[in-house]
Amino acid sequence: DQQVKQNSPSLSVQEGRISILNCDYTNSMFDYFLWYKKYPAEGPTFLISISSIKDKNEDGRFTVFLNKSAKHLSLHIVPSQPGDSAVYFCAASPRSGGSNYKLTFGKGTLLTVNP
């Protein structure tokens, strides 16, 4: 049973336009969410995170939106650049209560930004 779902295996956008990557989760205990970017032959690189007490967090070109009632989050990249082409993973954890802060990942979305 997948607790974190990224339903779009791939996304292609033009340079300069907005990229929107989506993620859904099912576990109500999740209260901390992260996005990682992964290039081939490298480990995941942390991009941005959001706590469940917020509905938006922004860092430069990257903005993450959280809709707790819908159990949905999205990552917006504006403007998209060719160097953003990578696999993007959504991850979640039950940060509060207990000591197990494991990350549960989605399967990833391959973003291709065309020049």
Add this chain to the structure above:
Amino acid sequence: DAGVTQSPTHLIKTRGQHVTLRCSPISGHKSVSWYQQVLGQGPQFIFQYYEKEERGRGNFPDRFSARQFPNYSSELNVNALLLGDSALYLCASSPGTQETQYFGPGTRLLVL
């Protein structure tokens, strides 16, 4: 500052053998977590260690074990390798157990 380092980068083993993977966390980080990523899937949690104690364990068989040393580096051991253990093994470190985890480049294991 150096990031998370892992060794070796690649490894080929045969079924039934044993493997040890190593991880050095970012300086100052006391927590290390291990993940397995098979092709086409996201990383899957195996273990989390903090201050040399196991703090969390994922749904993996007892063939998988790990430990953390006084300098906070860590080893992941896998016994009686199966073909299905072929994967990218990722190590992540964080200052404590609640902070953002930063990943190393991974060790790619192929079991023949």
